[in-house]
Amino acid sequence: MMRKAQKTCTLADGTSLPQGRWVVVPAYSINRSSQWHDEPETFDAFRFSRLAERDGFGNRHGIVIPGRGFLTFGIGKHACPGRYFAAVEMKLLLAYLICNYDFKFAGNGRRSDKFFLFSCSPDYGAPLIVKRRMDSSKAFLGTSEGSNA
Numbered sequence: 001m002m003r004k005a006q007k008t009c010t011l012a013d014g015t016s017l018p019q020g021r022w023v024v025v026p027a028y029s030i031n032r033s034s035q036w037h038d039e040p041e042t043f044d045a046f047r048f049s050r051l052a053e054r055d056g057f058g059n060r061h062g063i064v065i066p067g068r069g070f071l072t073f074g075i076g077k078h079a080c081p082g083r084y085f086a087a088v089e090m091k092l093l094l095a096y097l098i099c100n101y102d103f104k105f106a107g108n109g110r111r112s113d114k115f116f117l118f119s120c121s122p123d124y125g126a127p128l129i130v131k132r133r134m135d136s137s138k139a140f141l142g143t144s145e146g147s148n149a
């Protein structure tokens with residue numbers, strides 16, 4: 001998240017910004033801060049669903065809810081309006097892949113993240129071994145009965 005001061009101004013904490021100064025929010029670091037998350041560097045696939053179970057499924061911990069510790073889709077009045085679409089699309093795609101394919105890295109261990117400007121991605125160059133699951137036609141979004149085409 002980046003903002004450029006259109007005119008010289010002073011923020012609520014006293015920080016003075018001259019006209020034209022860029023301000024960048026370190027969303028990556030905040031998303032991984034122990035101020036907001038337990039063991040933030042540990043991959044925990046059920047991190048947020050556990051919170052939802054604990055607090056009730058009012059969706060407060062849902063992927064589309066921006067928060068001070070979750071800036072993936074921004075926050076405030078310019079938070080990403082496409083996040084509802086993006087969240088459903090990502091879940092559908094992941095569910096389809098998991099139900100229809102087995103895949104693993106060609107080597108061992110987790111690959112390092114890749115950074116492009118202010119974006120962080122999985123290693124898009126990592127070799128992946130992909131195999132279609134033979135039982136996939138009945139698993140999810142199946143085509144005709146018994147077909148794996």
Ligand code: HEM
Binds near residue numbers: 082085
């Ligand atoms: C995983 C996918 C996506 C991510 C991580 C993402 C992330 C973000 C972030 C962080 C912002 C706020 C930028 C800022 O405040 O400076 C933003 C804004 C925006 N996003 Fe997304 N986005 C995603 C998908 C989409 C999609 C699918 C659409 C449209 C269909 C979309 C449309 C927009 C628009 C129009 C804004 C500007 C909103 C404004 O300035 O008021 N985004 N996005």
